[in-house]
Amino acid sequence: MASKKTIVVLGATGNQGGSVVETFLQAGQWSIRGVTRNPNSEKALKLASRGVAVVTADLNDGNSLDAAFADAHAIFIVSDFWGIYGDPANATKPAQGETLNLWAARTEKQQLVNAIDAASKVPSLERLVLSSLPNCSKWSREKYTHVYHFDFKAQAAEYAQQAYPNLWAKTSVFQPGWFLGNYLSNPLVQPRRENDVVVFASSVKGDLKLPLIAPDEDSGPLVKALLEDSPGKNLIAYRQWMSLEEMVEIFAKVTGLSAQYVTLPAGEPDLPLPEGLKAELDDNWAYFNECGYEARDDPTVIHPNQLEECPKLGSVREWIQQQDWSFVAKAN
Ligand SMILES: NC(=O)c1ccc[n+]([C@@H]2O[C@H](COP(=O)([O-])OP(=O)(O)OC[C@H]3O[C@@H](n4cnc5c(N)ncnc54)[C@H](OP(=O)(O)O)[C@@H]3O)[C@@H](O)[C@H]2O)c1
Numbered sequence: 001m002a003s004k005k006t007i008v009v010l011g012a013t014g015n016q017g018g019s020v021v022e023t024f025l026q027a028g029q030w031s032i033r034g035v036t037r038n039p040n041s042e043k044a045l046k047l048a049s050r051g052v053a054v055v056t057a058d059l060n061d062g063n064s065l066d067a068a069f070a071d072a073h074a075i076f077i078v079s080d081f082w083g084i085y086g087d088p089a090n091a092t093k094p095a096q097g098e099t100l101n102l103w104a105a106r107t108e109k110q111q112l113v114n115a116i117d118a119a120s121k122v123p124s125l126e127r128l129v130l131s132s133l134p135n136c137s138k139w140s141r142e143k144y145t146h147v148y149h150f151d152f153k154a155q156a157a158e159y160a161q162q163a164y165p166n167l168w169a170k171t172s173v174f175q176p177g178w179f180l181g182n183y184l185s186n187p188l189v190q191p192r193r194e195n196d197v198v199v200f201a202s203s204v205k206g207d208l209k210l211p212l213i214a215p216d217e218d219s220g221p222l223v224k225a226l227l228e229d230s231p232g233k234n235l236i237a238y239r240q241w242m243s244l245e246e247m248v249e250i251f252a253k254v255t256g257l258s259a260q261y262v263t264l265p266a267g268e269p270d271l272p273l274p275e276g277l278k279a280e281l282d283d284n285w286a287y288f289n290e291c292g293y294e295a296r297d298d299p300t301v302i303h304p305n306q307l308e309e310c311p312k313l314g315s316v317r318e319w320i321q322q323q324d325w326s327f328v329a330k331a332n
Contacts, residue, residue: 005073008033013043015215023220059111065118078131081149099276105148112156120164128171134295136287144283172226177211177238201262203285206245211238221311236294239313
């Protein structure tokens with residue numbers, strides 16, 4: 001029997017990478033190497049118990065990535081901007097005058113460059129799948145230049161294209177859409193109960209169609225479909241293409257609660273955020289409204305139904321049904 005090919009998965013303990021691991025475990029035809037900084041975490045130990053070869057490496061350390069990527073046939077690279085931004089150990093690292101969000105994005109880009117450099121040195125590599133996001137500065141024609149956690153990911157992809165044409169020729173780009181889980185865990189967009197109504201509010205236009213994804217369920221099937229397709233595809237990854245008004249209508253039907261989506265004026269809500277992050281998020285929502293989450297002017301972007309084999313994913317309705325909404329279900 002031919003030996004199995006090896007896929008190396010960064011972020012194996014996280015949403016995207018965890019879903020990639022799960023899909024390839026179920027497919028059964030691959031050896032899976034899962035990368036973590038902490039092989040003794042509960043999640044890493046669980047992966048090991050299920051047959052994943054758990055290896056220790058850090059995106060900040062190129063040598064550790066060289067070892068983790070050795071002899072790989074496929075590599076999935078993902079970085080974690082919010083983990084870098086939110087780590088208290090990083091709070092004092094920006095130089096004077098530099099905002100923490102800019103420093104975090106520069107650090108994230110360097111991590112991606114480290115991983116791309118390491119992937120370029122793997123002779124057995126057949127496919128790299130890079131988790132990225134659009135360059136908002138470029139696609140807004142320099143109107144929205146503060147969406148660093150998008151732009152610097154895109155700059156890393158541009159680096160791969162320019163520095164390693166051979167590697168780029170075997171690369172696919174995976175651009176995850178808007179995480180549905182933001183409505184459960186992100187205080188910036190979580191719904192609030194106002195009298196008897198559950199209000200979802202942001203300055204993203206209510207009728208703008210967005211790529212909605214459950215990254216912990218959908219990333220794996222979409223990454224596998226990308227990997228089985230020809231290289232060079234740039235996928236906007238989602239389970240449903242839907243506006244937030246439509247999503248909230250489904251929420252109301254599923255939960256039986258009165259619910260409403262409110263489009264706030266640009267710059268709202270005026271939350272007490274660090275100045276740099278406020279500017280980043282204001283630009284982020286305005287960019288979505290004008291250019292589309294996926295950069296609708298980017299001619300290289302494809303949608304899941306343009307993949308050779310579009311996987312069957314769950315619906316937004318199913319995702320809403322499966323969640324615990326008790327934090328907004330009860331009156332205060
Ligand atoms: N929120 C959204 O709507 C949205 C939409 C699109 C894209 N994104 C992007 O998604 C990314 C986060 O992805 P996710 O949700 O899949 O991640 P996640 O669930 O937050 O997990 C982060 C993963 O990254 C690993 N990791 C973090 N720092 C590392 C390092 N220095 N070296 C090696 N591994 C490291 C962690 O592994 P260990 O802790 O085990 O080492 C963990 O597996 C962010 O960059 C964000 O910008 C978010």
